[in-house]
Amino acid sequence: MLEDQIMELLSSNLLYVLVAALIIITVLRSVKIVPQSEQFVIERFGRLHAVLKPGINMIVPFLDKAAHRISILERQLPTASQDAITKDNVLVQVDTSVFYRIIEPEKTVYRIRDVDAAIATTVAGIVRAEIGRMDLDEVQSNRNEMIGTIKQLVESAVDDWGIEVTRAELLDVNLDQATRDAMMQQLNAERARRAQVTEAEGAKRAVELNADAELYAAEQIAKARRITADAEAYATSVVAKAIAENGVEAAQYQVALKQVEALNALGASPSSSTILVPANALEAFGDAFKMLKGKA
Secondary structure, three states: OHHHHHHHHHHHOHHHHHHHHHHHHHHHHHEEEEOOOEEEEEEEOOEEEEEEOOEEEEOOOOOEEEEEEEEOOOEEOOOEEEEEEOOOOOEEEEEEEEEEEEOOHHHHHHHOOOHHHHHHHHHHHHHHHHHHOOOHHHHHHOHHHHHHHHHHHHHHHOHHHOEEEEEEEEEEEEEOHHHHHHHHHHHHHHHHHHHHHHHHHHHHHHHHHHHHHHHHHHHHHHHHHHHHHHHHHHHHHHHHHHHHHHOHHHHHHHHHHHHHHHHHHHHHOOOOOOOOOOOOHHHHHHHHHHHHHHHO
8 A cells, every 4th residue: 555655656746756866966967076186187078178176166967077087196107227328439228217297187188198108208318318418427427417407308398298297317327247347447547546646645745844854954953053153152252351351360260160160070970980180280271371461
């Protein structure tokens, strides 16, 4: 009985039920919730109509459809290795990696089919071209500058694809074994040359220091002799002045003083315990005084 009533109710209100269902389906199909990490490319009758940003969006149901769901997260291309020849004809193998993200999904969808392969091919060509302009030593020493150049060139090449290159990395530059052996020999020769130069510079510096030391010693000896000579000259002039002013008594005083100093020096000697003075020493001094007196 209950089932019959329900069927009768539905049959009598079937049109309203269908309309309600259609309204619900239309509302559900007109509302698009886009995740934060994605953007939806909307097509209408097979043509680009709009790009939905993250959040709640409204579309025309049955006419618009989300043809492409594009992730806008940063992506990393797999590490790629390619051979390149430097300006000085050295074969190197370069490992590169590129990071990018899609900022204009409509360009990425409708202008390029395989974006990863396209970027990898572009990077390989740019890396080969840039390395071909440099010598091997420049490739090793100017890696940061080359990374910046590669990033700039890749950005300009993929600009029409709606892509932003966030980072380009030059991971490694590998050489073949023959080139490595040659570079090692060159490095050893350079080390030996530097060691010889350092040793020669050290010997030269030692000679210069020894010469400076000898020159300094000679200057000090000459200075000491000059001071001694000046002191002796001053003492002589003082004695001469005293003799000139006081006569022979001053000379006798100086001789007696020297005699006392000589005797004190002999007595202070550790190897002498007995001092022998010649008997005629006093007579010699007396004769000297007489001579001085006679001259005076």
